[in-house]
Amino acid sequence: MPENARLNDNLDEIDLEFVEREATPRFLMKLSIQLHLAGLSLSNTVSILELFGVNRARSTVHNWVQKADLQPESGQNPDHVAVDETVIRLNDEQYWLYAAVDPETNELLYTALEPTTNSVIAHAFFAELREKHDVEHAVFLIDGSHSLKDACRRHSLDFKYEKHGNRNSVERVFREIKRRTTSFSNCFSNAEADTADNWLRSFAFAWNQLI
Known part of the structure; x- marks a missing residue:
């Protein structure tokens, strides 16, 4: 094209x-x-x-x-899903970005910005991810996070530990997000958490179009 x-x-x-x-x-x-x-x-x-x-x-x-109000397209049916969490700095405060990526396409499936990380929040993230995409039969690729493992078990989802390999896709996305959020201070300076959360989902929309 x-x-x-x-x-x-x-x-x-x-x-x-x-x-x-x-x-x-x-x-x-x-x-x-x-x-x-x-x-x-x-x-x-x-x-x-x-x-x-x-x-x-x-x-x-x-x-x-x-x-x-842009966000990734719903209704995807990936074979594998790489899930991770990383720290995002917002007005000198620490937030946690949860993200799910299809490692076969590098598309972002879903993101959520949270004030902390624990099993309850991870469980809620997986619940929201399941509402948006058909991931019942997908294999989830996670690192050593106990909260992510617990969430997979509670949702009866198949998962395996993988630090590299297909997980490189989500790490690549996180690197780009961190580059953007640290370089463009005029985007995240004095921003509310809801504003940053919406921007990150808009970024996910654009990322999926450009890859």
Whole structure:
């Protein structure tokens, strides 16, 4: 598929139903959302808009991303699921990002940002993951996390310990997320946890389109 056709397909996936009165052309709004989630800082995204003769504040683009409410497509049926948890810094506070990745496609299936990590939260994450995807017969790849093992057992899901191999997919995703959240301070500076959680799911949406 030509690159311009692929770009148009990706932009078509962004729903702008939230727009009521907005002077910015919808194509440029979608392009701005896509570019920011794909890797551009808010400042650089605003600079791209200026090339089209549109002047918008960084906060405006940030609000477009938030209101679009993007997230990975539901209804996937993976054979394997790599699940992990990692620390995310938010306003000098520590949060835990839970993520599930299909190692065969490297697609993010689901993410959740939590204030701590324990068996109850891990159980809830697996419950939400099962609501969104058909993972009953998938093999879950986990590391040494006791809470993740406990959650698999409570949900009667098949799992195995794997530190490398297919788990490299989720580690790759986490590396990119940490690069983004530490590099683009104008995205996570003074952000509420719900805002960051929504941004991370929007990132997952864009990640799946670009891989």
